[in-house]
Amino acid sequence: MKVLLLFSGGIDSTFLLHELLAKTVGSRKRPNPVKEVVCLSFTYGQPHADKELTAAKAITDKLGVEHLFEKLDFPFLKQDMAGANPVVPNRNMIFLAVAGAIAEVHNCKAINIGCTQSDFETFPDCRPFFLRQMNEAMLLVNSIHIIAPLVGKSKADIVQAGKAHGIDWGETWSCYAPQWQSAKNYQPCGECLACKERAASGV
Numbered sequence: 058m059k060v061l062l063l064f065s066g067g068i069d070s071t072f073l074l075h076e077l078l079a080k081t082v083g084s085r086k087r088p089n090p091v092k093e094v095v096c097l098s099f100t101y102g103q104p105h106a107d108k109e110l111t112a113a114k115a116i117t118d119k120l121g122v123e124h125l126f127e128k129l130d131f132p133f134l135k136q137d138m139a140g141a142n143p144v145v146p147n148r149n150m151i152f153l154a155v156a157g158a159i160a161e162v163h164n165c166k167a168i169n170i171g172c173t174q175s176d177f178e179t180f181p182d183c184r185p186f187f188l189r190q191m192n193e194a195m196l197l198v199n200s201i202h203i204i205a206p207l208v209g210k211s212k213a214d215i216v217q218a219g220k221a222h223g224i225d226w227g228e229t230w231s232c233y234a235p236q237w238q239s240a241k242n243y244q245p246c247g248e249c250l251a252c253k254e255r256a257a258s259g260v
């Protein structure tokens with residue numbers, strides 16, 4: 058089975074990529090039905106795009122995975138997520154809708170998204186009920202499943218489970234802060250929601 062993965066180069070989607078590429082799944086080590094993974098990253102005017110997408114590309118290059126980049130040019134998506142409100146309205150819903158079309162073109166049978174328990178409170182379009190309904194809609198339109206295997210896991214769970222894959226978390230990027238604050242040697246701000254969750258996870 059060929060699948061598409063929404064990939065930001067952060068902790069969650071990097072862990073999910075390693076899970077999808079593993080030869081076996083589950084504690085009983087059944088053969089992994091996923092035989093090919095295509096990663097999809099969006100540029101949507103996010104102020105942290107350069108660092109995020111550079112990290113994402115380095116990870117897929119290292120793993121030898123096909124990586125697609127799609128530009129979304131909507132003014133309402135260009136929001137500083139490190140500001141008072143990290144929620145970009147409908148962001149994940151839009152990502153999934155566009156990913157459905159791209160997955161169909163690339164003959165992928167499912168779209169994987171790395172929504173976690175940690176996202177539940179803040180992001181309405183990462184919650185299980187939304188994902189189930191969106192899955193139903195995408196099956197009707199594209200005959201493609203939406204799979205979110207991390208919805209029950211916290212970021213700390215994921216960091217712990219990632220040890221089995223030998224993931225170097227230093228290669229991932231989480232910070233939402235705009236990068237024009239400092240052009241070179243840019244460091245995570247330590248203040249935004251993503252930085253705080255990352256620190257709490259033990260990375």
Ligand SMILES: [Zn+2]
Pocket residue numbers: 139231232233234245246247248249250251252253
């Ligand atoms: Zn930050």
